[in-house]
Amino acid sequence: METTRQNKIARLIQKELSDMFQRQTAAMHGTLVSVSGCRISPDMSICRGYLSIFPSEKAAEIMEAIEKNLPQIRFELGKRVGKQLRIIPELKFFIDDSLDYAENIDRLLTQGS
Numbered sequence: 001m002e003t004t005r006q007n008k009i010a011r012l013i014q015k016e017l018s019d020m021f022q023r024q025t026a027a028m029h030g031t032l033v034s035v036s037g038c039r040i041s042p043d044m045s046i047c048r049g050y051l052s053i054f055p056s057e058k059a060a061e062i063m064e065a066i067e068k069n070l071p072q073i074r075f076e077l078g079k080r081v082g083k084q085l086r087i088i089p090e091l092k093f094f095i096d097d098s099l100d101y102a103e104n105i106d107r108l109l110t111q112g113s
Contacts, residue, residue, distance in 0.1 A: 006040050014038040016080045036096040047089040050096035059095050
């Protein structure tokens with residue numbers, strides 16, 4: 001069960017990360033990276049971000065680039081939310097494949113009829 005404070009901080013981080021990734025991927029035409037959700041640990045030290053990447057074929061390549069630039073991403077996040085947070089949480093990113101899963105279910109259901 002997440003507290004109200006955890007939810008507020010997670011939403012703030014999600015908003016800022018979304019803006020950062022949107023600006024970074026603007027140069028890469030045909031690629032979209034969105035932050036579908038963030039969860040923060042009770043001690044506010046670790047933030048798990050869930051990324052939705054389109055097209056999904058580029059997901060591994062983009063995740064590798066994000067992992068390589070994790071310190072820079074955290075630094076940029078710190079500049080954006082430094083006035084609101086005392087400690088900038090450690091970032092961990094995961095691929096959110098729920099859209100691919102839903103698309104697969106939809107495809108299976110339409111094949112059956």
